[in-house]
Amino acid sequence: MSDTMSRVTLARRPKGAPVPEDFKLETGTLPTPATDEVLIEVTHLSLDPYMRGRMDDVKSYAPSVDLGGTMTGQGVGLVLESKAEGFAKGDTVTGMTGWASHACLPGSELRKLDPSLPPSTALGVLGMPGLTGWVGLHNFGKPKAGETLVVGAATGPVGSMVGQLAKELGLRTIAIAGGAEKCRLATETFGFDAAIDHRAHDDAASLRAAIAEAAPGGVDIYWENVAGQVLEAVMPLMNVHGRIPVCGMIAWYGGSNIAETNQLPGMWRSILVKRLHVSGFIIFDHWDEFPAFLADVAPKVAKGEIAYLEDVAEGLENAPNAFIAMLKGGNTGKQIVKL
Numbered sequence: 001m002s003d004t005m006s007r008v009t010l011a012r013r014p015k016g017a018p019v020p021e022d023f024k025l026e027t028g029t030l031p032t033p034a035t036d037e038v039l040i041e042v043t044h045l046s047l048d049p050y051m052r053g054r055m056d057d058v059k060s061y062a063p064s065v066d067l068g069g070t071m072t073g074q075g076v077g078l079v080l081e082s083k084a085e086g087f088a089k090g091d092t093v094t095g096m097t098g099w100a101s102h103a104c105l106p107g108s109e110l111r112k113l114d115p116s117l118p119p120s121t122a123l124g125v126l127g128m129p130g131l132t133g134w135v136g137l138h139n140f141g142k143p144k145a146g147e148t149l150v151v152g153a154a155t156g157p158v159g160s161m162v163g164q165l166a167k168e169l170g171l172r173t174i175a176i177a178g179g180a181e182k183c184r185l186a187t188e189t190f191g192f193d194a195a196i197d198h199r200a201h202d203d204a205a206s207l208r209a210a211i212a213e214a215a216p217g218g219v220d221i222y223w224e225n226v227a228g229q230v231l232e233a234v235m236p237l238m239n240v241h242g243r244i245p246v247c248g249m250i251a252w253y254g255g256s257n258i259a260e261t262n263q264l265p266g267m268w269r270s271i272l273v274k275r276l277h278v279s280g281f282i283i284f285d286h287w288d289e290f291p292a293f294l295a296d297v298a299p300k301v302a303k304g305e306i307a308y309l310e311d312v313a314e315g316l317e318n319a320p321n322a323f324i325a326m327l328k329g330g331n332t333g334k335q336i337v338k339l
């Protein structure tokens, strides 16, 4: 066993979209597990949009990454050494390893994985993003058969879970995705009734016309993953008593175009006159629902009834570029780094 490890640190805080110089690949000494800790060799790292927020020094629902600190992230890995009860060498586990080849974590912060499922699924369809779609749709979307749902980033792990669960419940599902290939995957792999390429529309009015054509009865649930032009396009199409689970707003994560798309007064009025239920939620508040989610969704994934896509980058050194690309839609499916 090598006595060195590598990690990706935050070299500087990005201005707008992150660039490779914002990250640094460093090597160091392999840590030794203390009592109740486990030493893990990371095999798969999850890259998620929320990590962009952690790079800023602003108050949010979770602390920022310190300059020089290891980038936050969830990983899957093999136990190399255990000083924690319930874990043994060779177990496959998941936890907040950070962007690193190895991590020492308390056993209480790790979960052992079911060996019958591919380990990477713990980062996507059967992990935090899948749970987000499941929790948010049931608790805040309140779907009813016959209704119409629109979701952006529809081929990603959150959007594809939302679309498939809604379809299973008898809703008409409309995907908003970037590019013809993702639109094809949305309908063929994830069973959406219609898919609209938001990148093919220059403005919100044009995108709105396309969504209106696919949703002739209006929109009952708009699952907010992206904000920006998609939000502007959908808002006037919302039906009375519609629901908007506000999950993410990736179009604004760089902070660049919030001002130009700020339609707040008009949207605020729509919330009143259409009696919309707009529910912001953060998945951290819903971890207690994880066992119920797994019990419901894991058998469906195992039987192929819920599909998922993964986009796998190779090597920790390629994590920054994969992350930068994902924020711009360069990923097709859950973005993972295989170490």
Ligand SMILES: NC(=O)c1ccc[n+]([C@@H]2O[C@H](COP(=O)([O-])OP(=O)(O)OC[C@H]3O[C@@H](n4cnc5c(N)ncnc54)[C@H](OP(=O)(O)O)[C@@H]3O)[C@@H](O)[C@H]2O)c1
Pocket: 048, 049, 050, 128, 129, 132, 152, 153, 154, 155, 156, 157, 158, 159, 176, 177, 178, 179, 182, 198, 225, 226, 228, 229, 230, 246, 247, 248, 249, 250, 251, 252, 281, 282, 283, 284, 326, 327, 328, 329, 330, 331, 333, 334, 335
């Ligand atoms: N509230 C929570 O607790 C929680 C938990 C997990 C995730 N989230 C949020 O859920 C959303 C989806 O997450 P995910 O992990 O499933 O991501 P993802 O779909 O794998 O990746 C992000 C996707 O966003 C789309 N995108 C980027 N810029 C866009 C723009 N300007 N307009 C429209 N679409 C754009 C791209 O897809 P296209 O190429 O199709 O445009 C890109 O592939 C994110 O906003 C994330 O922050 C929230």
